[in-house]
Amino acid sequence: xxxxEVWRTSTFRLSLxxxxxxxxxxxxxxxxxYVRSAVYLTQRVDRILDAQASAEMTLPPSALRQTxxxxxxxxxxxxxxxxxxxxxxKITGNLRVLPAALQPGGRPIEAAASADFPAATRLLARxxxxxxxxxxxxxxxxxxxxxxxxxxxxxxxxxxxxxxxLACGVALSLGPLRRLRLLQAASHDIAAGDLRRRxxxxxxxxxxxxxxxxxxxxxxxxxxxxxxxxxSSDTIAHDLRTPLTRARAQLHRLAQSPKxxxxxxxRVTAELDEVLERFIAxxxxxxxxxxxxxxxxxxxxxxxxxxxxxxxxxxxxxxxxVQLSVSAPxxxxxxxxxxxxxxxxxxxLDNAIKFTGEGGRVRLELEAGGAGPxxxxxxxxxxxxxxxxxxxxxxxYRSERDRLTPGSGLGLSIVAAIVRLHRFRLELQESEPxxxxxxxxxPSY
Amino acid sequence: MPRxxxxxxxxxxxxxxxxxxxxxxFESLRRFDGPAGLEAAMTEQFDAITLDRMLPGLDGxxxxxxxxxxxxxxxVLMVSALSDVDDRVDGLRAGGDDYLIKPFAPKELVARxxxxxxxxxxxxxxxxxxxxxxxxxxxxxxxxxxxRRIELLPMEFQLLEFMMRNAGQLLTRRMIFEKVWEYYFDxxxxxxxxxxxxxxxxxxxxxxxxxxxxxxxxGYMLYAP
Numbered sequence: 001x002x003x004x005e006v007w008r009t010s011t012f013r014l015s016l017x018x019x020x021x022x023x024x025x026x027x028x029x030x031x032x033x034y035v036r037s038a039v040y041l042t043q044r045v046d047r048i049l050d051a052q053a054s055a056e057m058t059l060p061p062s063a064l065r066q067t068x069x070x071x072x073x074x075x076x077x078x079x080x081x082x083x084x085x086x087x088x089x090k091i092t093g094n095l096r097v098l099p100a101a102l103q104p105g106g107r108p109i110e111a112a113a114s115a116d117f118p119a120a121t122r123l124l125a126r127x128x129x130x131x132x133x134x135x136x137x138x139x140x141x142x143x144x145x146x147x148x149x150x151x152x153x154x155x156x157x158x159x160x161x162x163x164x165x166l167a168c169g170v171a172l173s174l175g176p177l178r179r180l181r182l183l184q185a186a187s188h189d190i191a192a193g194d195l196r197r198r199x200x201x202x203x204x205x206x207x208x209x210x211x212x213x214x215x216x217x218x219x220x221x222x223x224x225x226x227x228x229x230x231x232s233s234d235t236i237a238h239d240l241r242t243p244l245t246r247a248r249a250q251l252h253r254l255a256q257s258p259k260x261x262x263x264x265x266x267r268v269t270a271e272l273d274e275v276l277e278r279f280i281a282x283x284x285x286x287x288x289x290x291x292x293x294x295x296x297x298x299x300x301x302x303x304x305x306x307x308x309x310x311x312x313x314x315x316x317x318x319x320x321x322v323q324l325s326v327s328a329p330x331x332x333x334x335x336x337x338x339x340x341x342x343x344x345x346x347x348x349l350d351n352a353i354k355f356t357g358e359g360g361r362v363r364l365e366l367e368a369g370g371a372g373p374x375x376x377x378x379x380x381x382x383x384x385x386x387x388x389x390x391x392x393x394x395x396x397y398r399s400e401r402d403r404l405t406p407g408s409g410l411g412l413s414i415v416a417a418i419v420r421l422h423r424f425r426l427e428l429q430e431s432e433p434x435x436x437x438x439x440x441x442x443p444s445y
Numbered sequence: 446m447p448r449x450x451x452x453x454x455x456x457x458x459x460x461x462x463x464x465x466x467x468x469x470x471f472e473s474l475r476r477f478d479g480p481a482g483l484e485a486a487m488t489e490q491f492d493a494i495t496l497d498r499m500l501p502g503l504d505g506x507x508x509x510x511x512x513x514x515x516x517x518x519x520x521v522l523m524v525s526a527l528s529d530v531d532d533r534v535d536g537l538r539a540g541g542d543d544y545l546i547k548p549f550a551p552k553e554l555v556a557r558x559x560x561x562x563x564x565x566x567x568x569x570x571x572x573x574x575x576x577x578x579x580x581x582x583x584x585x586x587x588x589x590x591x592x593r594r595i596e597l598l599p600m601e602f603q604l605l606e607f608m609m610r611n612a613g614q615l616l617t618r619r620m621i622f623e624k625v626w627e628y629y630f631d632x633x634x635x636x637x638x639x640x641x642x643x644x645x646x647x648x649x650x651x652x653x654x655x656x657x658x659x660x661x662x663x664g665y666m667l668y669a670p
Contacts, residue, residue, distance in 0.1 A: 269662065276548065280631050296531070311600065312626065315639040343630045350633055414630075 005177060012173035019165020026161055030154040037150065041143045042122070046108050049124040052136045057126055064134070068092055080121055080137030086130075095135055099123065104133045110140065120144055179208055187215075195223045236282060240275055247271040281410035288340070288417040296337040302373055302441065303328035305338060306366050309345040313353060321358035324349070328366035332373035334441045336422055341375075344418040347411040348377040348437050356381035356434070372442030380434035389428045415439075447492040447562055449473045452482030452508070453524065454500050458547075462495060465551035471558070479503025486512055491519050493561055495554065498525030498536060506539045513540040520561035524549070533629060552663050556615040563611060574609040577669040579648060579656055581609055590648055600625070601644050608644075608657070608667040617664035641665050 006012050056064055068081045072094055082093025090096060096116045101109050104127040111121050123137040182200045189197045198219060199212035250268045254260060310326035317324035345364070352362040356379040365376040384392055393416040415437075419426040425440040449471050453459040459475050466473045474489070476482040479502035486494060486508075494512075498505040509521055523541040525532065533544045542564075543557050574581040578591045581602075588595040588605060597605065604625050608616060618637040623629055645657045658666045 266662065273662075277631065279548075284630065312632075312636070315643045316636050319639050319642070339628065342628065346628075346630070346632065350636070 006170050006173045009173040009177055011176050012169040015165060015169035015172050019162065019169065022165065023158055023161045027154065027158050030150065030157065034147070034150040034154060038143075038147050041146065042140075045122050045138050045140060045143065046124070049108055049122065049136050049138060053124055053126045053134060056134060056136070057128060061128070061130060061132075064128075065092055078139045080117060080123060080135060082135040084133040084135065086132060088133075091132065093135065095123075095137070098125070098133060098135065102135065111137070113141075176208065183208070183212065190219065195219065195226060236278075239278065243271045243275050247275075278410065281414060285410065285413055285417045288414070288421055291421060296339065297335050298338065299333050300336040300338040300341065302332045302334060302336075302341070302366055302375065303330075305342050305345060306364055306375065309342055309349055310364055312346065313349040316350075317353050317362060320353050320356075322353050322356050322360045322362055324353070324362045324364070326364045330366070330368045332366055332368055332441070334373060335443070336441070340418045340421065344415045344439065345375060345377070347415050351411050352377050352379040352381070352435070352437075355379065369440075372440060375439040375441060376436060378431055378434065378436045380431070383430060383433060383435040384428060386430070392428070393426060446470060446472045448490070449558065450476065450482070450485055450489075450491040450494045450519075452476045452479075452486075452494065452500065452505075453497045454478060455497075458497075461551055462554060465555055466558075469555045469559075471555075477501075479505075479508050483508050483511055486517065486519070487515060493520045493522065493558055493565070495522045495524055495558070496541070498523055498527055498532075506535060509536075509540045518565075520565045522554070522557055522561055524554070550617075550663075552615065553617050553619065556617050556664065557620060559614045560611050560616070560620070563614060574606065576609050576612045576667060577654065577656060579609070581606060588648070590650070590653065593650070595647050597644075597647065600640070601647070604640060604644055605648070608665070612667045612669065615660055615664050615666050620664070 056067060059067055065083065068083060069092060071079065071081050076094055080093070080095050082095035082098075083091040084098045085091055088098050090098075094117060099109070099111055102111075102123055102125045104125040106125070108122050108124040111117075111123055113119050117137075117139075119139040119141040121137040122140045123135055126134045126136075128134055179200075179202060186197055186199050198216045201209050201212055203209070247268050250264065250271070254264055254268070306326055306328045310324060314324055349362065349364065356362055361380050363376070363378045365378070367374040367376055392412045416426055419439055422441075423443040425438075425442075425444065427438045427440070429436040429438060447470075449466055451459055451462050451466070451473050453462060453475070454477050456477070459477070463473045463475055474485060474491075476485050479500040481502075482496070482500065483503060496505050496509060500508065503511075505523060505525070509523070512519075512521070520542045521540065523536040523544045524547060525536065525544065526547045536544045542561050545554060545557055572582070572584050574583065580589045581587070582589075583606065586602060588597050588602065604621065607621065607625050618634060619631070621637050621641070622632050641657065645655075649655045649657060654670060656667055656669065658668050660666055
């Protein structure tokens with residue numbers, strides 16, 4: 001796991017952002033404490049100095065010298081008292097030279113520790129009426145110490161927060177990254193063909209789990225479709241092998257025989273025509289499945305479609321000795337592709353007529369159900385055994401009975417594809433005897 | 446001898462088409478890509494063109510547009526592996542006259558070309574069609590064979606009209622289904638046979654010269670012997 005990966009994780013960025021905000025807050029707080037306390041303490045010292053200076057200035061010159069000397073005796077280690085002549089030479093006190101920066105009557109200044117006075121001081125100077133300069137001062141090393149402590153606390157805590165924030169960010173990002181790695185490993189396996197594999201769950205129900213759940217659902221669908229495609233291609237291969245093998249055998253025989261009979265060529269051609277017909281049907285199904293759903297959708301009157309389909313198939317039914325009746329008593333309008341619905345109904349009629357046989361009956365009906373109109377094609381032929389009913393609706397499935405009759409045998413698959421395209425429902429029912437195919441013309445979403 | 450321009454990039458398909466055209470008495474010229482095909486179509490006179498939809502250089506739709514824009518009205522038969530209704534509509538809208546889906550039987554291609562050539566030659570504004578003693582009045586919607594009036598259902602009338610307009614031409618089942626019923630799916634062989642059979646019983650009564658001929662395994666032809 002590289003550091004650059006950690007930096008890019010959203011967890012890391014979030015914790016960094018939080019760390020930054022926290023640092024700014026803490027620094028602001030400490031800075032406030034620092035400024036307020038330093039200013040307060042300094043001002044307090046300044047007030048004391050001011051009061052002292054004012055008190056001493058009221059004394060007569062001789063008393064002033066005495067007072068200074070007394071004060072030096074009592075408090076000479078913590079305070080500065082000094083008196084300078086107008087020319088700057090020292091008269092008395094524990095400060096040897098008047099600091100250049102110290103303006104009599106000006107604001108107090110700070111002076112570093114020197115040979116005169118071993119500690120840092122804050123000094124205030126006042127000019128006496130006699131022209132002499134009075135200097136008072138106080139040891140402020142304590143004040144400075146406090147300031148230093150606060151400042152270092154500020155710096156160290158800032159550094160600590162930043163470092164801890166970064167460390168937390170890295171640590172927090174490692175977990176999700178590790179799980180991401182697991183998800184990646186799983187997807188690599190899946191991409192390599194292991195469609196049984198699923199994304200791992202941590203059980204925390206967090207966003208990664210939610211994502212894994214979605215992907216797993218998708219994988220389930222993919223697996224199902226892949227299995228369906230595999231079954232489809234197996235079915236197609238199996239289905240085409242028989243006529244192709246027969247055609248090949250016949251060609252082989254033709255190649256061996258000295259004289260070619262046109263009837264033999266006709267048989268081979270018929271065999272290959274059957275293969276071609278099946279291919280056309282297969283292509284048609286794929287085409288229907290990949291088609292943009294609502295391409296040719298328009299308000300469609302179902303009754304008219306049924307009547308036209310009935311008209312188209314009437315002669316075929318007559319020839320097959322099947323009685324075909326169409327009944328569409330009520331108009332029913334649905335959003336659909338009329339050409340495709342016609343194709344579906346045609347395929348159903350073709351099937352019904354083909355399998356019912358001489359003397360049979362086929363009824364094409366439009367029923368106005370409460371849940372939407374239903375197209376029903378009912379015959380009294382042999383029907384489809386219950387075990388095969390779902391299978392015949394699958395892609396490219398050919399029922400056993402189809403193998404003996406001409407045609408692609410994929411009519412129902414085409415119907416199923418068209419019905420799926422409309423999101424209608426297709427159902428095969430037993431109708432004692434015979435088969436009843438129902439298309440529920442109500443889109444389900 | 447009608448001259449056909451075959452624009453087709455797959456050499457084997459092109460070979461098949463030209464061989465079949467030659468066998469049916471057509472002269473043909475082959476071009477293997479869009480630009481060369483367009484150039485040939487613009488510079489020489491052809492009676493019809495077969496055009497692959499997907500061509501290197503310039504696709505079939507663009508080619509046909511360019512051709513129509515240049516004022517050519519040579520009939521064009523589009524040949525395509527794209528079989529969806531929308532693709533067909535695109536092809537016809539671009540200016541194609543007919544649309545044939547790959548893979549196809551060579552005979553089917555020739556049959557469609559012949560229909561195109563004939564339609565191109567005739568105006569299509571006739572009010573009366575006549576083949577031998579069979580007459581179809583397009584205004585009064587009446588069919589008469591000799592002296593006998595024939596009762597026809599609407600679809601039968603349209604079927605007969607289509608067959609008479611293309612008399613002497615081989616009409617495949619698929620062509621009949623597409624042109625008469627205007628549906629483009631595979632109806633199975635039997636359905637059209639039955640419809641033609643029914644029509645035949647009505648117009649070719651006993652003792653009359655049979656006008657509708659079955660071309661085994663291929664289709665039908667309305668024919669005045």
